Amino acid sequence: GAVVSQHPSRVICKSGTSVKIECRSLDFQATTMFWYRQFPKQSLMLMATSNEGSKATYEQGVEKDKFLINHASLTLSTLTVTSAHPEDSSFYICSARLPGQGSTGELFFGEGSRLTVL
């Protein structure tokens, strides 16, 4: 199957700083990537849909200015948590489908990035 990779897998930062998480499709081009957030013992909540070359589409309740998403190339999307606070601590996961795949296609997931804000 296709490979989606995230970096870093774990990051600890101080409150008020910004953190960037990278999501790469290693062996395919992804015009669209999806960013999810997972709280302990809870579901994956969709944060935003990242579209290559255009602005991301954010889900209701997700702060656009806090969670900056950039999809500058067909293999890389980044999520930047700006001015992070302890409540932003979470597990962030990205995913993508192979080109030309509609909703019948498998979503391939990154390994996730665990953010801890002190």
Add this chain to the structure above:
Amino acid sequence: AQSVTQLDSQVPVFEEAPVELRCNYSSSVSVYLFWYVQYPNQGLQLLLKYLSGSTLVKGINGFEAEFNKSQTSFHLRKPSVHISDTAEYFCAVSRLSGNTPLVFGKGTRLSVIA
């Protein structure tokens, strides 16, 4: 809008016993249905999916699921579990058209006991 309910947050089961993980969904439109598994420290992997046709779907690692439209359910089953099946299992739905995201349930933690 779509929503997914996984009725059991944790399911302990003895090795070689059968298991069923329950999933119900709600949607005003037709959807596709998926089961994903998340092993510790790994990304989510697709177990199986229902798109159309036969309501009994077979997936990897001996898992299968049955789509029941009248009950809006998509329960996951395995006749005999192994220790290696210990993981978090997520049921998900997606709309029929476009490159759309999945909507997930809260997950069920399957713990297989030796």
